[in-house]
Amino acid sequence: MKILDWYILKRYLGTFTLMLLLFIPIGITVNLAEKIDKILENEIPFSEVAEYYLNFTIYFANLLFPLFLFLSIIWFTSKLANNTEVIAFLSSGVSFNRFLRPYLIGASIVCSFALFMSMYLAPKASKGFNEFKYEYLKRSHKTQETDNVFRQINDNEIIYASRFRPKTHTASNFTLEHFEGNEMTFKISASRLKFHTEDSTYTLTGVDRRKIGKNEDIITSERKLDTVLPFEFDELTPETYIAETLNYSELNDFIEKEKRRGSGFINRYLVVSYKRWSIPVSAFILTIIAVAVSSVKRRGGMGINLAVGISLAFTFIFFDKVFGTIAEQSTFSPLLAVWIPNISFGILAAFLLLKARR
Known part of the structure; x- marks a missing residue:
């Protein structure tokens, strides 16, 4: 790799890591402020609270990493553009595709780690996070009754x-x-x-x-x-969050078992399964969009790039949540629902990339 690649790659990974280190403590502080009364009321041991917030960190880092990644790329690429470094790179004979290469290398590294985390680390963290929440913070959940349970066991x-x-x-x-x-x-x-x-x-x-x-x-x-x-009694009505707590192979086995039993929550489980692949892939799409949006020096400076980036990021999250909910609550294809945001923003990424090259 050349100096340009190392320079951008270090900024890519460094800014993304810094973004996580800045926002995760804020998330923990807000959550703790909201839950502190119940934690003190139930006299929960410190070790369990610490484990809960470790799981909380992994759970939400996995859930929101595309947003953090997107904002971090817009941040440091806008700084490069404002310092006319992007113009200097391109004026030296480097094509825009060549300029984009270290970003894609960084996206590959982040995507590989995110894929491993979503397949194995995040499910374990999700289990601890949800069990703690329903054990200490939502006791009314334990008293729920379910009518008309029908299962092929x-x-x-x-x-x-x-x-x-x-x-x-x-x-x-x-x-x-x-x-x-x-x-x-x-x-x-x-x-x-x-x-x-x-x-x-x-x-x-x-x-x-x-x-x-x-x-x-x-x-x-x-x-x-x-x-x-x-049959096991708990198998009759699994917790709605159970799919989040299983690693990928366990989740596939669970889905096959639930299909044979005629479960009414199959679409919900399939959405979770397909997102294990779609969320890491979104790292590439959002990287291209972020570079295309922020590599141009604008009159409004970095603020304009951040405003555009935040709007696009929240539009992506809105699409993801809306279509996921539609698939869970209807007969809409879970596969299509999960990939619509990536497909839509993939088309947008291609358009913005062509525009940026000009």
């Missing part, structure tokens, strides 16, 4: 419960149906189901069992039955 069995209570590990009007091919061969119903966490067994109350025969059915009733069933 394996290739042959389907279950149903009308009232599912995570806190007490109970459910009402429970039914398990066993199929061989397309024909039901066995059915068990209970007015109440209770899961025992210590040994993973179930107690059924008000039990009716029906064995379906060729000529007639055999029906038996019991007041109470202790048994083992082929």
Whole structure:
């Protein structure tokens, strides 16, 4: 690499790192100011609070790194333009594509780290972050009830419960149906189901069992039955944030399992899966846009470049959130929803790059 490459690459990585170091403490301070009452009220140990904010840092750095990267590039490239350094580079015979090369090298480095973080580090941090939040900061979450849980738990069995209570590990009007091919061969119903966490067994109350025969059915009733069933109680209604806590291979396995069970949250899980790839890719697109916008010396100086950059950055985030929510709440393709912001801004990047070359 030549002097030009090292000069820009060091500014690229240095400014991005500085931007993270400046904004993350601000985020921690704001969050702590908001949560300090509950932390003191619940007498949470310092070690758990420290671990929570470590997870908080990783979680939000992964979530907002495209924004930090974009603003940092606009910042230092605008300074180069205001100091007429960009003009000096281009006047020396360096083409705009050659000038762009160290930016793309920097984007590759950041993208590689971001991809590793989103696949493995961020899920672990997200798990700790959400568990702490619901354990200490949102206790009402534990009392939620879910009506009409319907699941295919394996290739042959389907279950149903009308009232599912995570806190007490109970459910009402429970039914398990066993199929061989397309024909039901066995059915068990209970007015109440209770899961025992210590040994993973179930107690059924008000039990009716029906064995379906060729000529007639055999029906038996019991007041109470202790048994083992082929599913874990917590698997019936996974937390809405569970996809964020799984690494990429675990997430793919989880999605396949949820598809077989007929989960209504498949689109939400797919959005999380596709974003593991789309967010790092956005580093390249936003890098090109940032360079094209800020490499021109403007009459308003750096302020104009920052204003344009912040507007574009928040438009990108708006697109990302809106289409992600649409996919989660409807039948809109999650793949298309996740990649629309990158595709749209990729076209914008190509247009701005052509304009900057002129």
